[in-house]
Amino acid sequence: MFTSVSDHARPLGHDLILKSIHSEQDIDRLAAFNAHIHDERLLPMTQGLIRLHPNSRPEYWLFVEEVSTGRIISSLCLIPWHWRYEEVVLHAGEMGIVGTLAEYRHRGLIRALVARFKELLHEGQFDLSMIEGIPYFYRQFGYEYALPLEAQWRLQLHCIPPASEADKSYRFRPATEADIPDLMRLYEESTRDLGIAMVRTAPIWAYLVNHVSHTANLHETWMVEDASGALEGWFATDQMGFGEGLIVAESAQFKIEAAGAVLRELKRMALERGKPDIRLNLPEDHLLLQLARQWHAHDQGTYAWQIHLPDVGRLLTRIAPVLERRIAHSPFAGLTQTFTLNLYREAYNLHWQNGKLRQVESIGFSEEGAVRIPPLLFAPLLLGYRSLDELRHFAPDVSVWGEAKLLVKTLFPQMTSFLYTQY
Ligand SMILES: CC(C)(COP(=O)(O)OP(=O)(O)OC[C@H]1O[C@@H](n2cnc3c(N)ncnc32)[C@H](O)[C@@H]1OP(=O)(O)O)[C@@H](O)C(=O)NCCC(=O)NCCS
Missing domain, CATH: 3.40.630.30 (Gcn5-related N-acetyltransferase (GNAT))
Known part of the structure; x- marks a missing residue:
């Protein structure tokens, strides 16, 4: 090697x-x-x-x-x-x-x-860099909190209703390498609605399934089948991690009946492993989480990935197809304009022509531009973690004037995003 x-x-x-x-x-x-x-x-x-x-x-x-x-x-x-x-x-x-x-x-x-x-x-x-990281320290190196990490939704075991007759039709078993093609399809389906998600290739699935003892949190992948052996979905638990509860680290978007059966299976696993509750570390609007909230799951807060943008110009160029699509579906369709995005230490001219982002030009230090954003605060905006209004609410130096405000909101809408693990 x-x-x-x-x-x-x-x-x-x-x-x-x-x-x-x-x-x-x-x-x-x-x-x-x-x-x-x-x-x-x-x-x-x-x-x-x-x-x-x-x-x-x-x-x-x-x-x-x-x-x-x-x-x-x-x-x-x-x-x-x-x-x-x-x-x-x-x-x-x-x-x-x-x-x-x-x-x-x-x-x-x-x-x-x-x-x-x-x-x-x-x-x-x-294009970007991230760290889970201890609080504050990494700000010194250009990192800012910009994507959800380690959701802490707690579901008490006694709040989970007793097993229903329908539960009997579900089977749970550890995933094997043979399941990877199905897991890849299920993963695509269940992360499709996320603005940002990690790309989980077959070799990464193989690492997670075959090398549990080498994963960060002893990550176990479980397949869910119906009585006929047809696949319903998957979920994963972490044996290690924050808190005392049984950690649900990922999950398919199950149908509602299967979701109930999965939560009851998780309760069974929690009792077997001596865990006091279930901790759901899942995207905000995940169906399993929605059901758990109906059963009084409570939020103990979510930490965040700290993100650094090594080259803003290159990143904007890379995501140009997304920006162009957002413009095309907005009142700015067909935009022809040079728009200056000023990140105080460095400014960028975005040359738009007929709705296409023809060039992102770094112009160095400049006092020009109707859009001024402190460099660290651009990551949460670009990644859809904070809206322009949220940023302006606590940072008076996020300064955006006139029509440019609408344009920035069009280019960088809020998104629900979540990164499952890759090791
Ligand atoms: C956090 C840790 C990695 C810092 O290592 P270090 O070698 O002391 O870091 P550096 O000296 O390069 O720190 C860079 C700057 O941050 C300061 N700093 C060090 N630890 C800091 C902390 N915990 N919080 C804030 N600033 C800190 C340093 O004084 C230095 O400031 P300066 O450049 O203005 O003089 C070290 O304390 C450590 O190993 N802690 C235990 C493990 C851990 O928590 N790792 C981080 C997991 S994400």
């Missing part, structure tokens, strides 16, 4: 060097380092991600080493994803497993690793 690795090493002074992994031994000592910083689950997860995950590349696993001892001091990695933004596929680079030995913290080692990480984003032409 190391034949195509572009070796990278950068001395940092003070007996420290920044490197990427380049041997099997590096994988094991980095996995041990991650387990030491975070928890023991990180050992198999790091090993699995590097050795087995289809999207992983060794040169994307960065660390700082103490030269005289060979000790790993600090580390993070870049994990490539593919997202679907409406009908366009985007290349996203997750910043993952960030940590520094306690005695070396606050010396800028993560800052140095992030600098290399951002070079990799540019070299690999990534």
Whole structure:
């Protein structure tokens, strides 16, 4: 696996060097380092991600080493994803497993690793980057909260009505590799209505189904069939993760009768595993969640992915087909205009001609433009996580005048989005 690795090493002074992994031994000592910083689950997860995950590349696993001892001091990695933004596929680079030995913290080692990480984003032409991340820290590196993460809907077991006669016609079994074509179809169907969703290829399904012990949260995939063996859908549970409850990590959009049977099966699993309740980590309008709300599920809040846009001009060009479709279905149909989007540090001229976005031109610093948005706040707008009005409500420097306000609302509507896992 190391034949195509572009070796990278950068001395940092003070007996420290920044490197990427380049041997099997590096994988094991980095996995041990991650387990030491975070928890023991990180050992198999790091090993699995590097050795087995289809999207992983060794040169994307960065660390700082103490030269005289060979000790790993600090580390993070870049994990490539593919997202679907409406009908366009985007290349996203997750910043993952960030940590520094306690005695070396606050010396800028993560800052140095992030600098290399951002070079990799540019070299690999990534459209965006995200991190699950501890609160605040990543704002310093240009990340802003911009997509829902870790929904915490709690359903008490005693609120789930008793089994109905219809429940008897459903069967539940662990998924196998043979189920992957069906899972891919079900996944497409159930995420179709999401504005943004991850693209789950057959190799990613294979990783999730075949390497449960190498997934982040011991992710288990379950198939749901009717009495005749016909497929009704799938759901997945995480054995690990936030909270004490049984975590529902993903699910098909079941028919209502099957949804009730699935929630009762989850109750059975929760009781069997000694879990006090069920936690639904699902998109806001998912049918399973709607039913759970009828059964008094309560919301304990949702965290958010922190997002960085490495090259706004490139990203706008990439999503041009979506922007053009939004314009075509609006009063701006046939738009011919140069429209300046000013992100304060850098402005962009969007050249529209007959409803087509012909060019996105970076014009550097400018004081022009009817649309001014602080650079970090553009990610939540572009990803449909916050509306223009919501942003203006708390950030007076989101400044949009006249007709441009309607145009921005047309180009960047709010969307329901959700990223299921890929490892
Ligand atoms: C969070 C952590 C990775 C930071 O590592 P670090 O090597 O100290 O980071 P850096 O020194 O490069 O930090 C960059 C800047 O943020 C500051 N900083 C460090 N930790 C911070 C924190 N928790 N919150 C806010 N700022 C912090 C640093 O002082 C530095 O500021 P400066 O450049 O103005 O001097 C480290 O504390 C750690 O490993 N924690 C335990 C594991 C963890 O929580 N990882 C993050 C999972 S998402």
